[in-house]
Structures are given as C-alpha cells and as structure tokens.
Amino acid sequence: MDPDGFAADLARKPEALSRLAERLAADNPWAAVVPAGTERVVFVGMGSSAYAAGVVAARMRARGIVAVSELACTRLLPAWGPGTLVVATSATGGSAETLDALRRLPAGATTVALTNTAGSAITESCSAVVDLAADPERGGVACRSYQHTLALLMALELHLAGDDTAGLVASIATTAEASAHLLDTEAAWRPEVAGMLLGPAGTHLVAPAHRFCSAQQGALMLREGPRRPAVGCETGDWSHVDVYLTKTTDYRMLVFAGSEWEDQMAEWTTVRGTTVVAVGGTVPGARLEVRYPGDEQDDVRLLTEVLVPELVAARAWQQTAKG
Template sequence: MNPDAFAADLHRKPEVLRRLAAALSAGNPWAEAVPADTERVVLIGMGSSAYAGGVAAARMRSRGLIATSELASSQLLPRWGARTTVVATSASGGSVETLDALDRLEGTTPTVALTNTTASAITERCDAVVDMGAKPEAGGVACRSYQHTLAMLLALECHLTGSSTAALAETVAAAAAASAYLLDTESDWRPQLSELLLGPSGTHLAAPAHRFSSAQQGALMLRECPRLPAVGCETGDWSHVDVYLTKTTDYRLLVFAGSPWETQLAEWTTARGSTVVGVGADVAGAREVLRYPGDTDDDVRLLTEVLVPELLAAAAWRSAAPSTA
C-alpha cells in the first residue's frame, strides 16, 4: 500500500470511467456471461465488493428480480437450485473467502467472476468472467474497482431486466465529469472538510439506504488508508444506532444527501452541537455543503460521492507517518 500511488489512482478516475462509459455504450458485458435461463441471482463478495453488492441486489429486488447479496464468508448461502446464477466479485481475484464460497456451491450452479484481475484464481474457478475495467490500482486500495463494481452490477441489472445500457453509459460519463470537478477543485473544499470531519473521536458517515454503500466504503477508506476510526451508517437507522454518541463524543458526521430521514437526524445533531457536513445537496444543520455537477441525479451520486472521503483519506494518509503496514 502506497499513499502517493493511492492519490494517483483517484486522479485516474475520470479517465477510466470515460473508458467504461464507452464500453457500456457499445453493449452489455453480461450478455454472454449469464445463462439465458437465469431466474435468481446471488452476489457474493467481501469488503467493498459486498458493499456494492448490497445496494445492487436491493435495486434488483425493487425491479421485481429475485436477487440477494451475501458475504462470501457466510455459512448460510442460498440454496436456490436450478436457474440460479452466482456472481462472485473480487477485484484482486484472490479473496480467499470468496474462493472458498465458490468451492461450497452445488456443482451445477453457474458462476460468473466479476474481477479486475485477469488470469487470477477466481477466473479459473468460474464458468464465465466479466472484467471490471478499472485498470490496476497501484496504491493497493480498492477505489476505482469499487466504483466499477457498482457500475458493472448496474449493467447486470440492465441485462436481467432487458434494458439497454445506453442510459447507464451516460450516467457513468456524468460520474466521470463529476469526479473530474471534485478533483480539480479539491484545494477549494478539501482542507476545510478535513478540518471539520477528522475529529478526535473519529468520523461518521451516513447515506440513504439505496446508497448505503457510499457510507460503508467512505468509512473503510478512512480506516484502511490513514488508519483513522470511521463508521458508516444508514441515515434512517442513524437515529436508532448512532445518535447516542452525539451526547458523549466530539461527533463529526458526513451526510450523503438524499434520505427522507435527514430531518430526524438533524434534530439530534443540531440540539447537541454536532459537526455536520453535507454532500450532494443541502443538509439541515450542516456547517458546510459540497455540491458538484450532476449531483441531482441519484445514480451519478452513487458512482461519484465516495470520492469525497477518499480524497480526505488520501490527504490524511500522505501527511501521516511515511508508511502504513
């Protein structure tokens, strides 16, 4: 893991996303990978892969599809029988829990590997392979591959519902433009957000349920890179599980806007003087709000907004000790 290379990986996001948009405009990469008789989909993975899978499966269910996302480490994987396809996600292609889960599946279950690494162990275990197209991440941190996992699982949703990927390609291109804006203007907003959010008691992130992965992944970036305490929470659930800390700690909260439950959250954070920063739209009680082009489109938000905590993490990591094991 290397902080300078991680920062460079982030700065390549617009370029690599534009390539992905072009690929999706040319066709759906899942068309040849998923058996035609598929009626049920099981997504398995760990870490960032599981975060993306959770949102993707929920979206599929909202479209009437039978889909679930499970931690590959679980001993309770679905046994849905015929016409079930398992999608195993691992950017490196070597996640040991995911490989183990593949070994535990029924022998006749079709499997598709979603990976960023060709000729890896996962590609040898699965019946078909879909390339994320995120390019090698020299920093050793899954950043572009997380973003591309989301985009590729949205493409899977398109395939299973019989929809074209043309609109998705436009969304990915818009996310590339939004990412470029955040990178180009980082010096205007990042120092202030770092000051507000990286507190002595850690950082908390909240996102609406349909984009919960943004809070999970953003928190992971702060834990994995500069090794700072950080926790992701769903905005509605925040009032049931996280609110308690606003009374006893120097509470710092980044809110990815878009949940109908933000007003309830703001009642507590305002009353207790918590530090709140909004991203993507106005958030009640926020000391700062960061906007970017395309942030009125929910799918653009999904594919873009995690870059904000990633850049906070990159700056904190580079200013810390020379190396982090």
C-alpha cells in the same frame, strides 16, 4: 499499500470512467455470460465488493428480480441450484473467502467472476469472467475497482430487467465529469472538510439506504489508508443506533444527501451541536456543503460521492506517511 499510489489512483478516475462508458455503449458484457432462463442472482464477495453488491441486490429486488448479496464467508449460502446466477466479485481475484464460497456452492448454479485481474484464481474457479477494466490500483486500495463494480452490477441489473444501458452510460459519463470537478477543485473544499471531519473521536459517514454502500466504503477508506476510526451508518437507522454518541463525544459527521429521514436526524444533531458536512445536496444543520455537477441525479451520486472521503483519506494518509 502506498499513499501516493492511492492518490494517483483517485486522480485517474475520470479517465477510467470515460473508457468504461465507451465500453458499455459499445457492448453489453453480461449478454454472453448470463444464461437464458436465469431466475435468481446471488452475489458473493467481501469488503468493498460486498458493499456494492448489497445495494445493487436491493435495486434488483425493487424491480421484482430475485437477488441477494451474501458475505462470501457465510455458512448460509442460498441453496438455489439450477437457474441461479452467482456473481463472485474480487478485484484482485484472490480473496480467500470468495474462492472458498465458490467451492461450497450447491450444484447447478452458473458462476461468473467479476474481477480486475486477468488470469487470477477466481477466473479459474468460475465458468465465465467479466472484466472490471479499472486498471491496476497502485495504492493497493480498491477505489476505481469499487466504482466499476457498482457500474457493472448496475449494468447486470438492466440486462436482467430487459432494459438497455443508455441511461447508465450517460450517468457514468456524468460521473467522470463530476469526479474531474471534485479533483480539480479539491484545494477549495478538501482542507476545510478534513478539518471538520477528522475529529478526536473519529468520523461517522451516513447515507440513505439505497446508497448505503457509500457510507460503508467511505468509512473503509478512512480506516484502510490513514488508519482513522470511521463508521458507516444508514440515515434513517442512525436515529436508532448512532444518535447516542452525539451526547458524549465530539461527533463529526459526513452526510451523503438524499434521504427523507434527514429532518429526523437533524432534530438530534442540531440541538447537540454536531459537526455536519453535506455531500451532494442540502442537509439540515450542515455547516458545509460539497457539491458537484450532476448531483441532482441519484445514480450519479451513487457512482461519484465516495470520492469526497477518498480524497480526505488520501491526503491524511500522505501526511501520516511523511511523519
């Protein structure tokens, strides 16, 4: 793992996203690999792959599609058999738990590997492959591949629902522009955001349920790179599981905007003087907002917003590496 490589990987997000938008505009990668008559979907993966799949599985269920996301290490994989599509995601193609899950699947399911690494072990274990097309990540951290996982699973959602990808392609193109904006203006917002969020008791990231993966992934970036304590939570659930620490710690909080439960959360953060930074919209009690083009569109938020904690993590990691 390399902090300078991670920062370089982030800088290439707009370029990679633009290529992905062009690819999806020209071709549906799922059309050739999803069998007719698919009735159920199971996502298996670990870490970032599982974060992305959890949100997309929920999006599918909201459309009436039978879909679940499971950690590959679970002993409770669905025994659904024929008519089931299993999408196994691993950017490196070598996740031991995901490879093990593929060996434990009940007979009759169709397996598709979603990976960033051609010829990897996962491609040999599945009946078909969809390329993440995120290019090698020099820093050793799943950042572009996480973003591309989300986008391609959203494309699968549309395919199974019988919709075209025009809206998604537009969202990805806007995400490329939004990412370029955050990168170009980093010096104007990132030092202040980092100063507010990187506290002595760690960082807490909060997102609405339909974008919960942003809080999970953002927290992972702070743990994986600069080795900072960080936790992701869902906005509504925050008032039931995380609120307690605002009374006893120097609580630092990044909120991805867009939940109807922010006012309830603010009842506690305001009275207790919690440091709150908002991303992608206005949040009650926030001391600072980070905005970007297209942040009024929910899918653009989903695909873009994690770049904020990623850049905070990258610079903190670089500083730590320099001693």
